[in-house]
Amino acid sequence: MTGKGMLIMTALVRISYSHITYPPMSINPWKLLLISLALAVWFDVLFYKSFDLGLNVFLFELAILVVLFGLAHQRMGPVKSAEWIVASFALMFSFTFAIWTSSIGLTLSGMGLLTANILLILLLFKEEIEHRHPLQYVHRTLVRCGDSIRGLSILSKCRIPHMTDKSHAVVRGLVVALPLLVIFALLFVGSDLILQRYSAETLQQIARFFSAGDLTEHALIIFSVTLVTLGVLAALFFHDIRPRTNKTCEQRFHTESLVVLIGLNVVFLAFIIFQSYYLFGGQAAWNLIDGISYSAYAVHGFNELAVVAGLVLLLLLTLRFFHGERAGTHVKWLEISFIGMSVLLLISAWMRMSLYVGHYGYTPARLFGFWFFLTVACVLFVFAVNIFRSEQQGRFIKRALVIVGSTALVFTMMAPDAMTVKWNIARAERLNEPMDVYPLFNRLSPEAYPRMQYVIREHNFTAENTEGWNDVGVATYLVERWNEARCVRVDEHGDRSRGTGKGKLYYRDRVTWKNWNFARTKMPACTL
Numbered sequence: 373m374t375g376k377g378m379l380i381m382t383a384l385v386r387i388s389y390s391h392i393t394y395p396p397m398s399i400n401p402w403k404l405l406l407i408s409l410a411l412a413v414w415f416d417v418l419f420y421k422s423f424d425l426g427l428n429v430f431l432f433e434l435a436i437l438v439v440l441f442g443l444a445h446q447r448m449g450p451v452k453s454a455e456w457i458v459a460s461f462a463l464m465f466s467f468t469f470a471i472w473t474s475s476i477g478l479t480l481s482g483m484g485l486l487t488a489n490i491l492l493i494l495l496l497f498k499e500e501i502e503h504r505h506p507l508q509y510v511h512r513t514l515v516r517c518g519d520s521i522r523g524l525s526i527l528s529k530c531r532i533p534h535m536t537d538k539s540h541a542v543v544r545g546l547v548v549a550l551p552l553l554v555i556f557a558l559l560f561v562g563s564d565l566i567l568q569r570y571s572a573e574t575l576q577q578i579a580r581f582f583s584a585g586d587l588t589e590h591a592l593i594i595f596s597v598t599l600v601t602l603g604v605l606a607a608l609f610f611h612d613i614r615p616r617t618n619k620t621c622e623q624r625f626h627t628e629s630l631v632v633l634i635g636l637n638v639v640f641l642a643f644i645i646f647q648s649y650y651l652f653g654g655q656a657a658w659n660l661i662d663g664i665s666y667s668a669y670a671v672h673g674f675n676e677l678a679v680v681a682g683l684v685l686l687l688l689l690t691l692r693f694f695h696g697e698r699a700g701t702h703v704k705w706l707e708i709s710f711i712g713m714s715v716l717l718l719i720s721a722w723m724r725m726s727l728y729v730g731h732y733g734y735t736p737a738r739l740f741g742f743w744f745f746l747t748v749a750c751v752l753f754v755f756a757v758n759i760f761r762s763e764q765q766g767r768f769i770k771r772a773l774v775i776v777g778s779t780a781l782v783f784t785m786m787a788p789d790a791m792t793v794k795w796n797i798a799r800a801e802r803l804n805e806p807m808d809v810y811p812l813f814n815r816l817s818p819e820a821y822p823r824m825q826y827v828i829r830e831h832n833f834t835a836e837n838t839e840g841w842n843d844v845g846v847a848t849y850l851v852e853r854w855n856e857a858r859c860v861r862v863d864e865h866g867d868r869s870r871g872t873g874k875g876k877l878y879y880r881d882r883v884t885w886k887n888w889n890f891a892r893t894k895m896p897a898c899t900l
Contacts, residue, residue, distance in 0.1 A: 415432055416597070422884070432466075469481065474817050480783060484776075487777075491773075494513070497608065522607070529610075629695040641713060678741065704759055715753075725741050736788040789817045792813075
């Protein structure tokens, strides 16, 4: 064939396969599909009937980050520092599931893990994450969810072109090699008794994992996760990304903001003056009031004050979103004054919580209250500095996310369930007062039980030896809670029960590498 004929044939081939050309610098759709399928299978292996969260959360998050960073480096170049920081927070949040077990702490970690992954995906979409209002994050997330749904159109691009001679040779080699590999593997297994035992156990586990009754569930999980992952990966690494800058409102409404801030400052100041008389006036102030005790006043209202403190942040962010960062001097000082009075309300709520704890003892929820007050106070302080310097509001929101994420990690790492037991025992011994065991130690997670065991071992409490404690008996209750945690039963579907039905297994004995958790390893297996 002449050179001119070769050029014509080449042009015809290119035209005939023009339907499978891809956008510039995009990653092959087959590669994205196989990666999504692999992540879905990995998710199914880690979480299907794992009975609890543990190391599996960290392992799956690690796989997600490896995939995202690998594909991002291939298409977009080196990963930026902001993306590394957000990924580090995501890894730390996921790792807490393998160490601690506090329900409140892990709830914070779960929220932090979700937020970190959303921020990371927004960064990979080349979004500006220094938004001036928190609701803008919600809007941009919903927009990118729409892009991910449209990204599923990548399935129409997954068509098989002509294979090269080398690809044909690889396929022929696999066809020849697979039967030979199976034959030699069976011969090796038959020649070694130990290998036979391990092989039989492995085959039994695989058969149980893919039993007929579970096959449909496996298929649904893998199919659903594959679609979600493929949509995100296609939107990020196949289609062209359209970076969108933040649209800002026209910065006005200074007079309206001034009126709102004056009214709020007056109301807050009046409330602070009113309640300060009773919080700091001592017993003389209470002698003038009938029907309300000091303890009743202390334990009521700190939840409402916590909500008020949270609303202050949202309100000020909204006002500054409309009137702009460089507002007049009067608006600026009214905002700082509003923050200062909010801090005084936090101090009031802290005092109420302290009085509550002094009267009733510690619980993880009450420790969470102290954490909340401290975190909001730190965020308000940073906000006041931001207002005083007339800095961009987006910078403050970014700093606030770092502060909240860091303090959430610290709270989980403090093991609030174990700390509750420790501080309640120390408080009862220091005050030499009876301790109401049930409400203080009820529904604590495994991280608290080594502390309970230490108390029982060191003090040798028994049902008869309860001097200085209440009539329930701290030893009896601690032992019951200890055995309850170790000996909760689960059925074949992982549902927990306290019955002794046939075929049920102990929950503690179902701990595997997937749901491994350091706190749970400190508990001995059930011996009942």
